[in-house]
Amino acid sequence: MTSSTATxxxxxxxxxxxxxxxxxxTADLERPVPACTPWTAGDLVRxxxxxxxxxxxxxxxxxxxxxxxxAPFEVAATAAHYPDAAADLRAALAEPSxxxxxxCGPGTAAWWVRRQLHETFVHRxxxxxxxxxxxxxxxxxxxxxxxxxxxxxxxxxxxxxxxxAPAVGVRLTTPSGSWVVGPEPVAEVSGPDLAVAQLLWRRTxxxxxxxxxxxxxxxxxxxxxxxxxP
Numbered sequence: 001m002t003s004s005t006a007t008x009x010x011x012x013x014x015x016x017x018x019x020x021x022x023x024x025x026t027a028d029l030e031r032p033v034p035a036c037t038p039w040t041a042g043d044l045v046r047x048x049x050x051x052x053x054x055x056x057x058x059x060x061x062x063x064x065x066x067x068x069x070x071a072p073f074e075v076a077a078t079a080a081h082y083p084d085a086a087a088d089l090r091a092a093l094a095e096p097s098x099x100x101x102x103x104c105g106p107g108t109a110a111w112w113v114r115r116q117l118h119e120t121f122v123h124r125x126x127x128x129x130x131x132x133x134x135x136x137x138x139x140x141x142x143x144x145x146x147x148x149x150x151x152x153x154x155x156x157x158x159x160x161x162x163x164x165a166p167a168v169g170v171r172l173t174t175p176s177g178s179w180v181v182g183p184e185p186v187a188e189v190s191g192p193d194l195a196v197a198q199l200l201w202r203r204t205x206x207x208x209x210x211x212x213x214x215x216x217x218x219x220x221x222x223x224x225x226x227x228x229x230p
Contacts (some may be wrong), residue, residue: 185216
């Protein structure tokens with residue numbers, strides 16, 4: 001990742017955090033979040049507090065250190081602390097070239113900038129949907145959310161044995177680019193950046209009217225029904 005890309009993603013992370021915080025500030029924290037059943041809005045906010053704090057702690061870990069256990073951060077999280085957790089994360093990631101561990105081995109804080117940007121993006125959309133709001137979406141963020149699943153999240157799921165290595169692939173095409181999940185594609189899913197990102201994060205299905213599926217539809221449905229992300 002170039003320094004200009006990391007800088008742009010830091011700015012995008014700040015914008016996503018601000019949007020999430022604005023929704024959380026007025027939300028009924030007991031409202032269900034259908035995309036994260038059985039969580040409520042309060043559970044979702046507490047989760048993002050914990051994830052931000054965990055990522056910040058990891059980014060501050062020495063390059064030869066290990067990613068810390070995330071469980072204690074979940075236990076200590078409260079929804080009221082989201083703004084502080086968001087600010088602390090940005091401070092921890094202010095130098096993207098800082099060496100630190102990642103979920104894919106040794107790397108730099110830039111890895112966590114990207115990961116936390118998309119974590120916040122996906123959950124901002126979850127919270128907005130639960131509240132009946134229509135959020136603004138930056139297509140470049142949605143497109144890189146697709147790319148991250150293809151180049152990082154799905155390969156990690158396979159490496160950890162959470163899903164089998166796919167026997168066939170699916171091409172994903174949006175106005176911003178084209179990517180392939182798995183080996184040689186036998187089907188293609190095309191549509192807006194947002195819809196394809198939501199598909200990969202299991203927030204929609206190939207039957208979504210925004211999406212067009214061509215080729216081996218059954219193979220595409222089978223691969224995309226798997227947990228490509230945690």
